[in-house]
Amino acid sequence: MKVQVKVSQDAMEAHMIVSAEPNEEISKEDLLSQLKSHGVVYGIMEDAIENIVKSKIFDKPVLVAVGKKPVDGKDGQIVIIKPEQTEDGQSIADKGKIDLRELPARMRTIVKAGQTVAEIIPPTEGEEGRNVLGRVLKPKVGKPPQLKLGRNVRLIEDGKKVVAAVDGILIAATDGTIDVNEVLNVQGDVDYSTGNIDFPGEVRIKGDVKPGFTVKAKGDVVVGGVVEAATVVSFEGSVSALGIKGREKGIVKAKEEVRAKFVENAVVEAGKAVIVDGPITNSQIKAGEKVIAKGSKGVIVGGTISAGFYVEAEEIGSELGVSTHVEVGVEPEERERMKVLKAQLELDRENLSKLVAVYKTLKEIMDRNQGKLPPDKIELFRKVGQSMINLRNNIELAERELEEIQRRMREKYMFAKVIARRVLHPGVEICIFDKRYYNDKSLQKVLLVLEDEQVRVGGYSGDSEV
Template identity: 35%
Template sequence: MKENFISVSISPDKMNAYINVSEPKFESESEENYTYTVDEILKVLNQNGVKYGIDLTVLEQIINKKLYNQTIKIAEGDFPVDGIDGRIEIHFEHEVNYKPIILEDGRVDYRNLNLIQSVKKGEKLCTLIQPVPGVEGMNVLGSKVPPREGKLAKLPVGKNVVITEDGNFLVAGLDGHVSYVNGRISVYPTYEVPGDIDNSTGNIEFLGNIVIRGNVLAGFSVKAGGNIEVWGVVEGAVLEAEGDIVIRRGILGNNKAVIKSKGHIAARFIERSYVEAANDIMAEAIMHSTVKCGGSLILEGKNGLLVGGISVVGKELVAKVIGSQMASTTIIEVGVDYQLKEQQKKIKAEIDETK
């Protein structure tokens, strides 16, 4: 009488099954030529619930080569294929490089920053790419294994944009400047001043972007809900922008100019002015000014000069020349969050008032 034993084990995730076939033992010599059969092993696998992914080639090798007393993988399930998340495809340059171009002669080109990207009403701004469905799998027990389905992306709806009827596109709701800020696409109208900001225009306040093709004279103010771009010089004026500020020529502040941006500021030069930006400030030269930025202070080009005044920089300071023996003291603080510092001063002042 022969004694045979076939053990079956299944992995915890039920995606693999293993078999261990013991060497047969016989009571008589007439039974010594006995070998296991395919049907016999399949029956044992079926009794243990293994119904899918059985490798018949391996099974036959176990029998023919008498691969006894060893654990061998006999079945493998099909793993599910996860779906691919949907995504947004943006059709305009949304990663703007605010660093100006350094020309061959060392001068810095602030005229071609392409800060404002114009779009027409109805122009396609982005496309919603639908998720790719997953493919379900099957474990060795013959049970379906569901995939992780791809997630549906959301259109980054901001101001003055429209979702098309099919829900797959975002288009401009009006003619203007497109921006991608804090994960949202918005279109802002652009207000253009063909000449100077002076008595003929008065102070300017606009919810969108402002482009000034001349100078901003002393005593006037320009406030924008978007970006400000000045083609000429800013004198002792006030400029405030929710976005970026670019001054193609420079700032002659005469200790009266106040320039504040919640984005970046770029100017060819800054002289005797107060300049504050939440992100980076870039110039070729800064002289006798108070400069505060949450990002980096970058002085590049032919001069790369920082002389006099106070500079409070959140990240790094890049310059060729800092200070001068012939000029007033140059004070620099690097790695300082100027906004937090001002909040602390305000809180301290309020506490002092209550005493």
């Protein structure tokens, strides 16, 4: 018997060629001994050896050993964690009708402070290999991920996770940089390409906010163009825009201020001030402190203007006598509460009057029947009496609240005023606190204040507050 063992150049395979007489006896142990004598000690295929012996495979190369290739380590990864809910607050899995204005918002990843935005998966070392000669083959170790911490993010859990330090929009760049931006920048218009916006920071829009769209932000909203028949809300900051065209749709609202170059057919509300560098036309304006139309074109024509302390414009009303209503001396919310209380008092007093009439009728029946009522009237009598007690209590509480609001407002807004820097036109109704004045003629440079429980009209020669 003659045995040849051939090891491949990379020592990852070994072949055996056995030469023997047809009737010559060979054994598995002999062949294994031959492999060992040639240095082949790993990956031996004993089934192949047995097959040579059993089937008498002679003078042919047979693969009898195979090495194990090393498994290189995997490179580390940065895995961005997508929230289960999108900017619009809907679950990604939600089904049903889809508003096309909401679709682009689902592409923006909005995160909260403390939220995990990425996980760092470390590289692996890989697995060692071995050739048929028993030599260990080292794998390539994986490379660590290229992580670059940008703004408003930090590492936790020994560098295994990245969390947001603030509320904002998650931005993951191709170079491995992770940012959370507190400002959402829109390079063009808010339309179907951007969708509605609901952002926990500041929003800056270069273009317009198109009709029917909504922009809501925790911080300031700055619109380079026009807000047109759209809704724009700043929950904790201010709103500024080139102009506001309401077309009797949508609303612009801010906790602090609303500023624009013009306001037309719009609803605007501000916790502090509405300041317009131009005309305010046919609009519903509410401000906790003041409303000012600045400049030579700063006129207020039509609509209702409500402010806590101060309303000022170059002109109020128009030569055509357009109905214009101006209210100062009560916060818009307080005024609304007073209206509700007055309406509720009127309704409660009317209902109480009706119940008193029913009660008297039942009492007359009792008097005629020696203090007794028919069985079907006893429960009614009890309910009427209880309802009268409840209504009297409600009326008393409402009267107290109304008196308290009026007292507080008198003290707080005793210096409230309305100023027409050039002209107060006929057709303008002025309300300071609860006193009204209707102007029926053109007046030049007017200052209106509350004095001795009356609206006093005087001359104006001062400077604007802004």
